[in-house]
Amino acid sequence: MEETKELTKAEKKAQKKALKERMKHLKSGKLEKRDGRMGLFFMIPWFIGVAFFLAYPLGTSIWYSVNNIRTLPQGLMFRQVGFGNFTQILQSDPDFIVQLVDYITSTVLSVPIIVVFALMIAMMLNMKIKAKGFFRMIFFLPVIIVSGPILTMLTEEGAGSISAIDMNAITGAIQSFLPPMLADPISDLFSNMITTLWYSGVQILIFLSGLQKIDKSMYEAAKIDGGSGWECFWKITLPNVKPMILLNVVYTIIFISSNSTNPIISLIQTSMFSGDREKGFGYAAAMAWLYTGVIIIIVALFALVLMTRKDAYEKQVKRAKKAQKMEVRKRKKIERRNRRNAKRIEHQRAQGKITSRTTTRDEY
Amino acid sequence: MGTKDKEGFLKQFIVYALLICIGFIYLYPILHMLSTSFMTLDDLLDSSINWLPSSLNFSNYRQAAGSMDYWKSLVMSVIIAGVPTICNLISCSIIGYGLARFNFPGKMICMGIIIISYILPSQVTMIPTYVLYSNLKILNTLWAFVLPAIVGQGINAPIFILIFWQFFRQIPKVLIEASKIDGAGYFESFYKVALPSGKPAFVTVALFSFVWYWNESYLTNIYVHGIGTSSTWTSLVIQVQNFATNYSTYSSTAVSGATSLNESINMSGTMLSILPLLILYLILQKQFVESIDRAGITGE
Numbered sequence: 001m002e003e004t005k006e007l008t009k010a011e012k013k014a015q016k017k018a019l020k021e022r023m024k025h026l027k028s029g030k031l032e033k034r035d036g037r038m039g040l041f042f043m044i045p046w047f048i049g050v051a052f053f054l055a056y057p058l059g060t061s062i063w064y065s066v067n068n069i070r071t072l073p074q075g076l077m078f079r080q081v082g083f084g085n086f087t088q089i090l091q092s093d094p095d096f097i098v099q100l101v102d103y104i105t106s107t108v109l110s111v112p113i114i115v116v117f118a119l120m121i122a123m124m125l126n127m128k129i130k131a132k133g134f135f136r137m138i139f140f141l142p143v144i145i146v147s148g149p150i151l152t153m154l155t156e157e158g159a160g161s162i163s164a165i166d167m168n169a170i171t172g173a174i175q176s177f178l179p180p181m182l183a184d185p186i187s188d189l190f191s192n193m194i195t196t197l198w199y200s201g202v203q204i205l206i207f208l209s210g211l212q213k214i215d216k217s218m219y220e221a222a223k224i225d226g227g228s229g230w231e232c233f234w235k236i237t238l239p240n241v242k243p244m245i246l247l248n249v250v251y252t253i254i255f256i257s258s259n260s261t262n263p264i265i266s267l268i269q270t271s272m273f274s275g276d277r278e279k280g281f282g283y284a285a286a287m288a289w290l291y292t293g294v295i296i297i298i299v300a301l302f303a304l305v306l307m308t309r310k311d312a313y314e315k316q317v318k319r320a321k322k323a324q325k326m327e328v329r330k331r332k333k334i335e336r337r338n339r340r341n342a343k344r345i346e347h348q349r350a351q352g353k354i355t356s357r358t359t360t361r362d363e364y
Numbered sequence: 365m366g367t368k369d370k371e372g373f374l375k376q377f378i379v380y381a382l383l384i385c386i387g388f389i390y391l392y393p394i395l396h397m398l399s400t401s402f403m404t405l406d407d408l409l410d411s412s413i414n415w416l417p418s419s420l421n422f423s424n425y426r427q428a429a430g431s432m433d434y435w436k437s438l439v440m441s442v443i444i445a446g447v448p449t450i451c452n453l454i455s456c457s458i459i460g461y462g463l464a465r466f467n468f469p470g471k472m473i474c475m476g477i478i479i480i481s482y483i484l485p486s487q488v489t490m491i492p493t494y495v496l497y498s499n500l501k502i503l504n505t506l507w508a509f510v511l512p513a514i515v516g517q518g519i520n521a522p523i524f525i526l527i528f529w530q531f532f533r534q535i536p537k538v539l540i541e542a543s544k545i546d547g548a549g550y551f552e553s554f555y556k557v558a559l560p561s562g563k564p565a566f567v568t569v570a571l572f573s574f575v576w577y578w579n580e581s582y583l584t585n586i587y588v589h590g591i592g593t594s595s596t597w598t599s600l601v602i603q604v605q606n607f608a609t610n611y612s613t614y615s616s617t618a619v620s621g622a623t624s625l626n627e628s629i630n631m632s633g634t635m636l637s638i639l640p641l642l643i644l645y646l647i648l649q650k651q652f653v654e655s656i657d658r659a660g661i662t663g664e
Contacts, residue, residue, distance in 0.1 A: 036469065046455075046462075046516045049516045053512045053517035135383050148605070185487065197386075258580050295483065
């Protein structure tokens with residue numbers, strides 16, 4: 001008996017060993033791991049690209065920005081200046097500061113205009129109208145031809161604004177009752193209205209495809225409940241296109257910032273190739289970093305405003321929840337009072353002050 | 365019922381009126397350019413002529429084309445826009461597929477870097493990249509555009525990667541699994557299943573990449589055309605940028621008896637430079653306009 005038992009024990013051990021051996025090849029999640037490895041394999045070009053054309057230039061650019069660099073025939077000559085470039089730009093380069101302030105005000109002003117305009121056009125195109133394709137074609141056309149030199153040429157030749165509308169009257173009116181800080185960018189905006197509107201081609205299409213995805217039955221339901229078109233816009237359309245608004249705002253900011261009509265980037269270019277001892281690659285790199293910082297701040301600002309803003313629907317839900325909570329609290333209060341009263345009556349009855357049931361309240 | 369119909373009519377009327385007005389404003393610069401480009405000097409000075417030139421005058425176009433070296437610039441423009449576009453298509457589709465199909469550690473970080481690299485302006489990496497190119501001796505050659513495009517860092521490449529990612533994500537996994545059961549490897553399932561079904565994404569990316577590279581003047585100027593030492597590379601947009609100087613050298617040397625630079629010649633030059641894209645757009649406008657819809661940029 002004992003022998004057989006031992007034998008079976010040995011057998012069991014062997015079996016276990018064999019199973020373990022086999023399990024080694026059948027590790028769970030092995031396919032996933034291999035999939036992951038393949039994913040990394042597909043990403044190899046991107047990793048190379050990030051290393052050579054993003055990480056390396058970014059790091060070097062930081063290094064450049066704290067150096068004064070001179071281009072000599074033998075190569076680049078570095079001299080560390082710490083934050084010298086930055087202080088020099090901020091303190092003694094009036095051009096850059098003026099352009100930067102101009103850029104900030106004009107971006108902050110024109111981005112909402114472009115996005116709202118794009119939304120309006122998209123909503124009109126989303127209605128039941130004829131020749132939809134034709135209008136869509138017109139509104140997308142500028143995307144094809146908009147480029148720095150062409151725009152400069154057009155504005156120079158006076159095609160940037162319509163001559164039939166007297167722009168001088170409008171800008172004059174604006175300048176008369178607004179402080180010059182605000183009036184200048186706004187009147188600039190008016191005189192270049194067409195080119196500003198031209199930037200909204202892609203945004204219109206993004207909004208349009210977003211609007212087409214909204215379920216039509218929602219509008220019907222709202223109409224049955226007596227909602228007006230105005231209410232439908234705030235409570236159905238806007239919440240539904242909200243993600244696209246953020247997308248469009250970011251796209252617009254980046255587009256304006258990298259457009260070659262932007263004076264700052266040409267300023268960076270001229271200081272990069274300037275023969276000035278103080279300027280050069282290091283100085284331009286510092287400028288580029290300041291510019292980047294401003295862009296990131298603007299994007300963050302818009303993102304913050306758009307993400308925290310609650311729409312009408314959310315507000316209503318919140319209000320309803322609040323009202324519900326109040327109701328519950330009130331009911332609990334009444335219940336507590338009833339219980340208290342019942343106790344008191346019980347107590348009084350026990351003392352013999354009341355003989356009959358006088359209140360019906362305690363049956364609550 | 366009657367009042368409702370009336371209201372509908374009024375609304376329709378307002379919408380059409382607005383659309384036509386705004387459409388006119390949109391087209392105004394192009395129409396202005398077109399009409400001015402045909403005017404002779406007399407027409408320009410005559411204040412009674414606003415829109416229609418007295419005669420179709422093609423000499424402006426001839427002179428502008430001559431000063432821009434039109435055909436050569438056109439071919440170069442096509443190459444400068446076309447070759448990086450092909451590289452973009454290859455690299456961004458591979459990268460987008462990698463992001464959409466596989467799960468690997470650090471995927472979210474990769475997505476974050478892609479979005480950040482879109483927000484960062486190209487100026488911040490421009491100076492070291494310029495030095496890098498000049499060390500590699502590829503400055504003022506087409507390689508300066510091709511090299512980053514091959515590894516998915518071309519102009520606006522983050523957008524293209526995201527378009528491909530969005531698109532390949534929508535392909536049902538079952539399709540790829542089925543191909544796997546039929547014995548297809550990872551690469552086979554990529555180029556036999558994913559690529560053929562990703563055709564709309566390819567069209568979108570090809571069109572936008574081409575247009576954006578075509579219209580890029582800033583980086584073309586620095587990397588390919590060259591700032592101080594002008595290389596042989598040029599593009600139509602760059603030619604418009606340097607139109608005045610080009611024209612003055614042309615008119616001083618030409619035997620064709622070119623007139624001095626005026627508004628009409630400026631406008632004809634501009635018109636000539638946008639004409640190829642305009643024709644491309646008129647032919648492919650459906651692809652362009654529906655591209656954003658189909659590529660699913662707005663998907664969740």
